[in-house]
Amino acid sequence: MEPTVSLGVLNISDRASAGVYADTPGQACAALLREWLRTPFTLHYKVIPDEQPMIEAELRRMADEAGCGLVVTTGGTGPAPRDVTPEATVAVCTRLLPGFGELMRSASLRHVPTAILSRQTAGIRGRTLIVNLPGRPKAIRENLEAVFPAIPYCLDLIGGPRLETNEAVMKAFRPPG
Numbered sequence: 269m270e271p272t273v274s275l276g277v278l279n280i281s282d283r284a285s286a287g288v289y290a291d292t293p294g295q296a297c298a299a300l301l302r303e304w305l306r307t308p309f310t311l312h313y314k315v316i317p318d319e320q321p322m323i324e325a326e327l328r329r330m331a332d333e334a335g336c337g338l339v340v341t342t343g344g345t346g347p348a349p350r351d352v353t354p355e356a357t358v359a360v361c362t363r364l365l366p367g368f369g370e371l372m373r374s375a376s377l378r379h380v381p382t383a384i385l386s387r388q389t390a391g392i393r394g395r396t397l398i399v400n401l402p403g404r405p406k407a408i409r410e411n412l413e414a415v416f417p418a419i420p421y422c423l424d425l426i427g428g429p430r431l432e433t434n435e436a437v438m439k440a441f442r443p444p445g
Contacts, residue, residue, distance in 0.1 A: 273429035275301060276312040276330035276339035278323070280353050281403060284343075285317045293342040296405035300412055301340075304438035307431045312336055318344050323356035331360070331396035337428035338419060339396060340412070343403030345388040353400050354387045361391025361398060365422070368399055368415050375414035376407060390415075395428045417441045 279285075279294030298311055312334045316322050323344070330336045344353030358364065368390035376383030388400035388411070397419065401408045420431040420440040433440045 273307055273309045273431065274312060274334055274336045275309045276334065276336035277301070277314075278326055278330065278339060278341045279315045279403075280318055280323055280341055280344040281315065282317045282350065285315045291315050292405055293401075293403045293408060296408050297340055297342050297401065297412070300409060304416060304433055305431060306434045307429070318350040318352060320352040320356045320359075323353060324360050327356060327360045327393070327398060331393045331398070336396055337423050337431070339398045341398070341400045342408055343401075345386050345400050345402050347385050347387070351387070354389050357389055357391055357398050357400055361393050363392045365390040365392065365397075368418075371414050372401075372411040375410055376402075379407075379410060392426055395423075395426055397422055397426065397428060413438075 277294050277297050279291050283289050284291045294315055298313060312330055314326055316326055327339060330339045341353050344351045369388050372388055373383050373386055376386060386402055390399040401411050416438055417440055421442045423429060423431055
Protein backbone atom coordinates (compact mmCIF):
# COMPACT_ATOMS: atom_id res chain seq x y z
CA MET A 269 0.00 0.00 0.00
CA GLU A 270 1.28 3.47 -0.87
CA PRO A 271 1.72 6.00 1.96
CA THR A 272 -1.40 8.08 2.29
CA VAL A 273 -0.45 10.51 5.05
CA SER A 274 2.56 12.59 6.04
CA LEU A 275 3.87 12.66 9.60
CA GLY A 276 6.74 14.66 11.05
CA VAL A 277 9.37 13.94 13.68
CA LEU A 278 11.52 16.88 14.72
CA ASN A 279 14.37 16.19 17.15
CA ILE A 280 15.51 19.40 18.80
CA SER A 281 19.01 19.03 20.21
CA ASP A 282 22.10 21.20 20.00
CA ARG A 283 24.39 18.20 20.47
CA ALA A 284 22.62 15.76 18.13
CA SER A 285 22.36 18.41 15.40
CA ALA A 286 26.11 19.05 15.75
CA GLY A 287 26.89 15.31 15.57
CA VAL A 288 28.21 15.18 19.15
CA TYR A 289 25.94 12.22 19.86
CA ALA A 290 23.56 9.98 17.98
CA ASP A 291 19.98 11.00 17.32
CA THR A 292 18.39 8.30 19.49
CA PRO A 293 15.35 10.35 20.66
CA GLY A 294 14.08 11.12 17.18
CA GLN A 295 14.74 7.58 15.99
CA ALA A 296 12.91 6.17 19.04
CA CYS A 297 9.90 8.33 18.25
CA ALA A 298 9.88 7.27 14.59
CA ALA A 299 10.10 3.61 15.64
CA LEU A 300 7.03 4.01 17.89
CA LEU A 301 5.02 5.54 15.04
CA ARG A 302 5.98 2.64 12.76
CA GLU A 303 5.06 0.13 15.49
CA TRP A 304 1.75 1.71 16.50
CA LEU A 305 0.31 2.84 13.16
CA ARG A 306 -1.34 0.60 10.61
CA THR A 307 -1.93 3.53 8.26
CA PRO A 308 0.91 3.83 5.73
CA PHE A 309 2.76 7.12 6.09
CA THR A 310 5.63 9.15 4.76
CA LEU A 311 7.91 10.38 7.52
CA HIS A 312 9.38 13.88 7.36
CA TYR A 313 12.33 13.85 9.74
CA LYS A 314 14.79 16.47 10.86
CA VAL A 315 17.30 17.19 13.63
CA ILE A 316 17.88 20.85 14.48
CA PRO A 317 19.48 22.85 17.31
CA ASP A 318 17.62 24.51 20.18
CA GLU A 319 17.04 27.75 18.30
CA GLN A 320 13.49 29.08 18.53
CA PRO A 321 13.37 30.71 15.06
CA MET A 322 14.63 27.47 13.46
CA ILE A 323 12.12 25.37 15.42
CA GLU A 324 9.26 27.66 14.43
CA ALA A 325 10.31 27.62 10.77
CA GLU A 326 10.56 23.83 10.67
CA LEU A 327 7.20 23.36 12.43
CA ARG A 328 5.61 25.70 9.87
CA ARG A 329 7.31 23.88 6.98
CA MET A 330 6.21 20.43 8.20
CA ALA A 331 2.62 21.62 8.74
CA ASP A 332 2.12 24.00 5.83
CA GLU A 333 4.41 22.73 3.06
CA ALA A 334 4.92 19.03 3.81
CA GLY A 335 1.29 18.66 4.91
CA CYS A 336 2.08 16.59 8.01
CA GLY A 337 -1.08 15.75 9.93
CA LEU A 338 0.95 15.05 13.06
CA VAL A 339 4.29 16.55 14.03
CA VAL A 340 6.00 15.15 17.10
CA THR A 341 8.95 17.01 18.59
CA THR A 342 11.55 15.49 20.91
CA GLY A 343 13.67 17.52 23.28
CA GLY A 344 13.86 21.09 24.46
CA THR A 345 10.99 20.87 26.96
CA GLY A 346 12.89 21.32 30.23
CA PRO A 347 13.62 24.44 32.28
CA ALA A 348 17.14 25.09 30.92
CA PRO A 349 17.64 28.45 29.17
CA ARG A 350 18.05 26.80 25.72
CA ASP A 351 14.91 24.65 26.10
CA VAL A 352 12.54 26.64 23.88
CA THR A 353 10.46 23.99 22.11
CA PRO A 354 7.21 24.88 23.96
CA GLU A 355 7.66 28.57 23.14
CA ALA A 356 8.16 27.74 19.45
CA THR A 357 5.11 25.47 19.48
CA VAL A 358 2.94 28.15 21.10
CA ALA A 359 4.18 30.71 18.55
CA VAL A 360 3.10 28.64 15.51
CA CYS A 361 -0.17 27.15 16.82
CA THR A 362 -3.58 28.78 16.61
CA ARG A 363 -5.00 26.68 19.46
CA LEU A 364 -3.32 24.95 22.37
CA LEU A 365 -4.33 21.61 23.86
CA PRO A 366 -3.01 21.82 27.44
CA GLY A 367 -4.47 18.43 28.37
CA PHE A 368 -1.67 16.73 26.42
CA GLY A 369 1.03 18.26 28.61
CA GLU A 370 -0.97 17.66 31.77
CA LEU A 371 -1.42 13.97 30.99
CA MET A 372 2.21 13.49 29.94
CA ARG A 373 3.51 15.05 33.15
CA SER A 374 1.12 12.94 35.18
CA ALA A 375 2.27 9.76 33.42
CA SER A 376 5.94 10.70 33.92
CA LEU A 377 5.45 11.39 37.62
CA ARG A 378 4.88 7.66 38.10
CA HIS A 379 8.51 7.15 37.02
CA VAL A 380 10.48 10.26 38.06
CA PRO A 381 9.81 13.13 40.50
CA THR A 382 11.44 15.58 38.08
CA ALA A 383 8.50 15.25 35.66
CA ILE A 384 7.15 18.47 37.17
CA LEU A 385 10.02 20.28 35.44
CA SER A 386 8.77 19.29 31.99
CA ARG A 387 6.99 21.93 29.93
CA GLN A 388 5.78 19.92 26.95
CA THR A 389 2.55 20.98 25.33
CA ALA A 390 0.51 20.40 22.19
CA GLY A 391 -1.36 22.57 19.76
CA ILE A 392 -3.08 22.86 16.42
CA ARG A 393 -1.81 24.61 13.31
CA GLY A 394 -4.38 24.33 10.53
CA ARG A 395 -5.01 20.59 10.13
CA THR A 396 -1.82 19.64 11.96
CA LEU A 397 -1.46 18.47 15.54
CA ILE A 398 1.93 19.32 17.08
CA VAL A 399 2.94 17.38 20.21
CA ASN A 400 6.07 18.09 22.27
CA LEU A 401 7.84 15.15 23.91
CA PRO A 402 10.86 15.04 26.20
CA GLY A 403 14.28 14.12 24.85
CA ARG A 404 14.98 10.69 26.38
CA PRO A 405 13.77 7.55 24.54
CA LYS A 406 12.31 5.97 27.71
CA ALA A 407 10.40 9.18 28.52
CA ILE A 408 9.29 9.51 24.89
CA ARG A 409 7.65 6.09 25.05
CA GLU A 410 6.02 6.75 28.45
CA ASN A 411 4.64 10.13 27.35
CA LEU A 412 3.53 9.15 23.87
CA GLU A 413 1.84 5.98 25.19
CA ALA A 414 -0.22 8.18 27.52
CA VAL A 415 -1.54 10.56 24.87
CA PHE A 416 -1.48 8.54 21.65
CA PRO A 417 -4.93 6.93 22.12
CA ALA A 418 -6.44 10.43 21.68
CA ILE A 419 -4.33 11.51 18.70
CA PRO A 420 -6.27 9.79 15.86
CA TYR A 421 -9.59 11.23 17.09
CA CYS A 422 -8.03 14.68 17.53
CA LEU A 423 -6.88 14.52 13.91
CA ASP A 424 -10.43 13.53 12.87
CA LEU A 425 -11.81 16.59 14.70
CA ILE A 426 -9.38 19.08 13.11
CA GLY A 427 -9.77 17.72 9.58
CA GLY A 428 -6.41 15.97 9.53
CA PRO A 429 -5.62 12.56 8.07
CA ARG A 430 -7.31 9.45 9.40
CA LEU A 431 -4.88 7.32 11.36
CA GLU A 432 -5.59 3.68 12.12
CA THR A 433 -3.55 1.99 14.81
CA ASN A 434 -2.19 -1.51 15.12
CA GLU A 435 -4.64 -2.47 17.86
CA ALA A 436 -2.47 -5.34 19.09
CA VAL A 437 -0.03 -2.74 20.47
CA MET A 438 -1.89 0.62 20.54
CA LYS A 439 -5.63 1.19 20.70
CA ALA A 440 -6.98 4.53 19.61
CA PHE A 441 -10.13 5.91 21.19
CA ARG A 442 -12.94 7.12 18.98
CA PRO A 443 -16.43 7.61 20.38
CA PRO A 444 -19.06 5.20 19.06
CA GLY A 445 -20.93 6.28 15.96
